[in-house]
Amino acid sequence: MKYSYFPGCTLRNKAKDLDTYARSCAEVLGFGLEELPDWQCCGGVYPLGHDEIGRKLPSVRALNAAKERGQDLVAVCSACYHVLKRVNHDMQTDADVQSRANNYMQLPEPYLGETRVLHYLEVLRDVVGFDELKKKVVNPLTGRKIGAYYGCLLLRPSSVLAFDDPENPRILEDFIRALGAEPVLYPYRNECCGGYISLKDGDMSKSMCHRIAQSAQGFQAECLVTACPLCKYNLNKDGSLPVYYFTELLAQALGVKEGDK
Amino acid sequence: MNSVEAIKEISGVNPLKCMKCGKCSASCPSFNEMDIKPHQFVTYVINDDVESLAWSKSAWKCLSCFACIERCPRDVQPGRLIDAARQLLIRQRGQQGLTAEEIPTLLDEEMPQQLLMSAFRKYWR
Numbered sequence: 001m002k003y004s005y006f007p008g009c010t011l012r013n014k015a016k017d018l019d020t021y022a023r024s025c026a027e028v029l030g031f032g033l034e035e036l037p038d039w040q041c042c043g044g045v046y047p048l049g050h051d052e053i054g055r056k057l058p059s060v061r062a063l064n065a066a067k068e069r070g071q072d073l074v075a076v077c078s079a080c081y082h083v084l085k086r087v088n089h090d091m092q093t094d095a096d097v098q099s100r101a102n103n104y105m106q107l108p109e110p111y112l113g114e115t116r117v118l119h120y121l122e123v124l125r126d127v128v129g130f131d132e133l134k135k136k137v138v139n140p141l142t143g144r145k146i147g148a149y150y151g152c153l154l155l156r157p158s159s160v161l162a163f164d165d166p167e168n169p170r171i172l173e174d175f176i177r178a179l180g181a182e183p184v185l186y187p188y189r190n191e192c193c194g195g196y197i198s199l200k201d202g203d204m205s206k207s208m209c210h211r212i213a214q215s216a217q218g219f220q221a222e223c224l225v226t227a228c229p230l231c232k233y234n235l236n237k238d239g240s241l242p243v244y245y246f247t248e249l250l251a252q253a254l255g256v257k258e259g260d261k
Numbered sequence: 262m263n264s265v266e267a268i269k270e271i272s273g274v275n276p277l278k279c280m281k282c283g284k285c286s287a288s289c290p291s292f293n294e295m296d297i298k299p300h301q302f303v304t305y306v307i308n309d310d311v312e313s314l315a316w317s318k319s320a321w322k323c324l325s326c327f328a329c330i331e332r333c334p335r336d337v338q339p340g341r342l343i344d345a346a347r348q349l350l351i352r353q354r355g356q357q358g359l360t361a362e363e364i365p366t367l368l369d370e371e372m373p374q375q376l377l378m379s380a381f382r383k384y385w386r
Binding site: 008010012046048050055079152156198233236 | 270271272273290291294321322324325326327328330331340341344345348358359367371372373374375376377378379380382383384
């Protein structure tokens with residue numbers, strides 16, 4: 001299976017581990033990630049204003065490029081996934097956004113939300129399957145107690161993202177279990193890390209992240225796992241628990257991360 | 262278009278659907294930082310009191326975590342209203358949540374591009 005792949009700006013810079021291991025693990029697991037040529041930054045935040053058409057266009061271009069290649073579009077970064085999926089939903093359901101974006105784009109054929117947007121974790125769950133993933137694990141993470149940190153962008157609003165149960169998700173826990181580790185359930189796993197407030201008000205996001213880490217520690221988590229570079233950055237500022245990208249753990253378990261063989 | 266109409270237009274939200282259950286404020290991770298709480302924010306829009314909103318901290322403290330939007334039983338989407346107020350301040354009044362002078366002092370080496378993009382989009386025209 002081949003997918004169009006949207007890495008996003010952070011995965012090219014500060015979050016290379018999220019990108020590199022996603023690609024190498026995909027090879028091991030038997031699916032291809034073909035990076036879209038000329039993709040543009042998704043903008044990091046979904047444009048909530050109904051009239052913000054211009055800010056949705058980078059996503060529309062990527063979505064349409066995947067459509068022209070006849071492929072589903074995969075993202076690994078929570079923010080890219082969130083923005084692409086919500087813009088795609090607008091292109092499926094909002095006549096005003098549809099007509100204004102298409103008037104601007106002047107495509108040979110209008111784009112109306114035909115592309116399917118998937119998060120890498122959804123490919124693992126729904127295409128590869130966690131049972132199959134488990135069979136490919138060569139270095140099981142046995143004995144490790146790992147807290148899944150979902151944050152906001154993968155889950156909400158669930159009416160559009162339809163990624164998992166927004167109040168009681170399990171995809172990351174199932175993923176952790178497939179790698180041979182023990183998932184730790186804790187109440188703050190879908191609470192906000194503070195997001196972009198950390199640029200202006202570092203203390204605020206730090207105290208929010210401290211509550212998250214304390215909650216996980218209270219249930220004996222020894223580390224946290226996330227799909228979001230901004231969550232990782234904010235949680236690192238608190239520093240109570242080590243934080244890994246889910247792709248790092250995946251690469252470790254599959255034996256593709258150097259030094260872990 | 263007056264300011265309240267602009268907020269309704271930008272957000273696409275009908276604040277009159279609110280039944281004041283308070284779930285949005287109960288869910289809000291920024292509750293303690295906000296002078297006008299999410300459920301009150303809806304009421305200010307209903308009462309055409311955009312001046313109070315313009316001077317409140319709330320528009321700049323929303324984190325777009327979408328907890329209020331997820332949990333609102335009436336699909337009022339308070340987060341969209343707050344975001345529309347923020348955009349109104351930036352678009353019509355030229356207010357910025359960031360100044361060019363302060364940006365270099367806020368940066369550090371580990372900052373992901375995602376943070377810069379998101380913050381610039383939210384705080385800057």
